[in-house]
Amino acid sequence: MRALVYHGRNDVRIDNVPDPKIEEAGDVIIKVTKTAICGSDLHLVDGLMPTMEEGDILGHEFMGEIVEVGSAVQKFKKGDRVVVPFTIACGHCQFCDDDLYSLCDNSNPNPDLSKASTGHSISGIFGYSHTLGGYSGGQAEYVRVPYADVGPIKVPDSLSDEQGLFLSDIFPTGYMAAENANIKPGDTVAIWGCGPVGQFTIKSAWMLGAGRVIAIDDVPERLDMAEKQGRAETIRTTNRMDVYEKLMEMTNGKGPDSCIDAVGAECHGDTMFGKVIDKTKEVLHAPMSRPYVLQQIMMSCKKAGTLSIPGVYIGMVNEVPFGAAMNKALQINMGQTHVQRYLKPLLAKIEAGEIDPSFVITHRLSLDDAPKAYETFKNKEDNCIKVVMTP
The missing domain is CATH 3.40.50.720 (NAD(P)-binding Rossmann-like Domain)
Structure with a gap:
């Protein structure tokens, strides 16, 4: 598949990389239909965020269609259209029980790296360094989503991708x-x-x-x-x-x-x-x-x-x-956002017409344009405020 890959400070490229696979019974694989560049992605390409490695796939704002389902997943089936929170949470630790999903005890497979910078393990985040789990991100054609029954939410047919996408983060x-x-x-x-x-x-x-x-x-x-x-x-x-x-x-x-x-x-x-x-x-x-x-x-x-x-x-x-x-x-x-806490109430606001989140989009591009889009966004060129990309 094609994905935006980190090659070092201020060096991101579209590469062909292996397709993701189901690794745990609670995983799903999503075919990405929309993904976006976030301001905090610039901390990665600028070299401010430590523990990035060459070959890491960027992106934590994305949505798409489920194309593969792990054997333990109960909420979803192939073909479901979902938006995915950028924070990854197990759903059953003390912090998840208290709706503090970005503080999840179990979703970060690199707790020692997290403890070194914060004193405690915090949740994994898609496409955001090995300190936060080393998970491949969603600026790609496909992405593996762990703990699927805890994270994603279905997007109703009445809403466009652009209306649902920003439930992932912003x-x-x-x-x-x-x-x-x-x-x-x-x-x-x-x-x-x-x-x-x-x-x-x-x-x-x-x-x-x-x-x-x-x-x-x-x-x-x-x-x-x-x-x-x-x-x-x-x-x-x-x-x-x-x-x-x-x-x-x-x-x-x-x-x-x-x-x-x-x-x-x-x-x-x-x-x-x-x-x-x-x-x-x-x-x-x-x-x-x-x-x-x-x-x-x-x-x-x-x-x-x-x-x-x-x-x-x-x-x-x-x-x-x-x-x-x-x-x-x-x-x-x-704190990092406890996204899962807000998905249902904010989705209801979108459905009720209280807000159309797509108002913030200024640039609609192909994923192939991602390296240039990062430059445009970083340098605030062409009146760029928010970039949405289609793989």
Whole structure:
């Protein structure tokens, strides 16, 4: 089959690789019909995420048709059309029982690598390094999906692939980010980052009762989408003091009730230590995330406000004003998305017409175009916000 394969930093190619096979009785094999590039995929190709190996297949946002079913699978049959969560969960450990699927004890076959970076084993993730299981991803013609009775959900015939695809990650991620922000009716919510996750976070904040949504970025096409599709007020800069001062002006000096970091490790901004941090990362090849958004949020959020972090962070984050967060009594909620928890309720919202997730797509391409698509997406060329590919 054809698949997008990692060959080293900033080197991904379409290769012919062996077709996946059923390895465990709970597996299914899916023929991928749609797959997407996620912002966190850039952490892999940029070399920020450790334990990538040459030959790894990328991609954790995908859906398709089941073409082979393991002997223990009960929920699905050949021909079923499904969307697959990016987090892999066993369904029966303590954390899965508590609906904390991204913390699954059993789905990561490389627990020692995971413990080395986090102190504990966390769940496997498709196409996202050997620290997170070494699973082949879905930017391919076919993919093996383990624990099939726990993960995928059927997509009804009434919905297109493009409407169902983003249940795999960015819609649940945006919704959980808004839920973690403890939004009360009428609250002012500030969201850093207007990429795909940010766009769904904006939509979700309104669903959860926000009175105002303020979106912060410096990419014009993303801000335009936030205004037109998300009805958000916008701040069109990432300059540290400009953002703080504008937020104080917009909230009469109080600050937003909730602040959401929908950017993560490779954010852009200004800080007196920024060049030092980037140089250290370059010289030591250390997994070091940039602190700019966290700095702005911790200084800008209102006293006793809530900070929600759906953005992916890797390794260390230096120069974070933790004293400000502590003294202002900020509540901080974060984590990889427990996708399985949100599949049914968010699918119901799509079916009811409350949201059409395809609004975020700007580029529709063939899987063969994936290497170029990564460059376009990474460099923010051609007004690219979200790429969907067909194998």
